[in-house]
Amino acid sequence: MHSTPVPGAPAPPVRGVLFDIDDTLVDLHAAMKDAMIAAGRPLLPNFGPGDWDGFAALYMADAGRYYERYVAGEFSFTEQRGLRARAVFAHLGVPGFDAVAEQEWIEDFERAQPRSIKAYPDVAPTLDALDAAGIPYGAVSNNVHDYQRAKLDHAGLQRIGILVGIDTVNAAKPEPKVFWEGCRLLGTLPGETLYVGDNYLIDGVGSAAAGLQAVWLDRKGTGAPSDGRADPVVDRVAGRVADGVRVVVGLDALAALAAPSGQ
Known part of the structure; x- marks a missing residue:
């Protein structure tokens, strides 16, 4: 065969x-961006459309290759989601993204994303x-x-x-x-x-x-x-x-x- x-x-x-x-x-990129806004707005209340474009670009670029490492079995799906968010918040120098905030981010993201899947x-x-x-x-x-x-x-x-x-x-x-x-x-x-x-x-x-x-x-x-x-x-x-x-x-x-x- x-x-x-x-x-x-x-x-x-x-x-x-x-x-x-x-x-x-x-169109996963659009759905993920919508979910990032829903999950990130409590920590970034002053972000505008351009700021969120930059946030999404950093997240999707995944400089730490966390998604690839999830596929390889190094992390769970939930873990890679949090690690990618953690990396972006650290890059932006935003304080307060601790373990509790990370868990809330993941939960809010997963609730929001299906609504934007098209x-x-x-x-x-x-x-x-x-x-x-x-x-x-x-x-x-x-x-x-x-x-x-x-x-x-x-x-x-x-x-x-x-x-x-x-x-x-x-x-x-x-x-x-x-x-x-x-x-x-x-x-x-x-x-x-x-x-x-x-x-x-x-x-x-x-x-x-x-x-x-x-x-x-x-x-x-x-x-x-x-x-x-x-x-x-x-x-x-x-x-x-x-x-x-x-x-x-x-x-x-x-x-x-x-x-x-x-x-």
């Missing part, structure tokens, strides 16, 4: 599509087109299954029934077996399955290395990251497979990639 595509050979017809979730199907506008039309073409689809995410299931449901994406989380096969992207499990559940071979995600290295290079037809979703048109930002796990294969990663700026482009004439 896990055959390696022959370089230069035409891609086989697409018989299934797998998606990343966060910032691919769901799918991008191009998601429903893309799924409609795949349904019309009879192409099955699912999601593969670097978070636990139940948390991401709830996120999809909050976003109105209940029809995405196939979902692989890091606890499904006890592994995380870019490990090939995570992508392969998604293919198994779809009933498709890797080489005939598109994988679409917003992280060039984890999603694009990682899925290409696993033998899938890799599509990097570059919504902001930022261009691929430099080698200096490469994840150590996928950096070993980046040179071999990077040219096989196709780039789109919106999910509406998938119709052409999945259609027989687009192969």
Whole structure:
């Protein structure tokens, strides 16, 4: 099942599509920013919109790589949430973010975020087109299954029934077996399955290395990251497979990639 595509050979017809979730199907950045404001306003009552933009940028940059370390098993999900907040408050020099405040931050954040979870506008039309073409689809995410299931449901994406989380096969992207499990559940071979995600290295290079037809979703048109930002796990294969990663700026482009004439 896990055959390696022959370089230069035409891609086989697409018989299934797998998606990343966060910032691919769901606008997680916007939802997290809303939750940060709700959780942080008691400590930062004078912050304006620009201040919160900066706060969110620091949090999402995650200089301590706490989320990656959570995925690797070093922290719990709740712990990484608090550690990231702690780092931002320390960077801003805001006093009073002690253990009690951190716990309140986490609880307020988790209550607020689901209210802001929304799918991008191009998601429903893309799924409609795949349904019309009879192409099955699912999601593969670097978070636990139940948390991401709830996120999809909050976003109105209940029809995405196939979902692989890091606890499904006890592994995380870019490990090939995570992508392969998604293919198994779809009933498709890797080489005939598109994988679409917003992280060039984890999603694009990682899925290409696993033998899938890799599509990097570059919504902001930022261009691929430099080698200096490469994840150590996928950096070993980046040179071999990077040219096989196709780039789109919106999910509406998938119709052409999945259609027989687009192969």
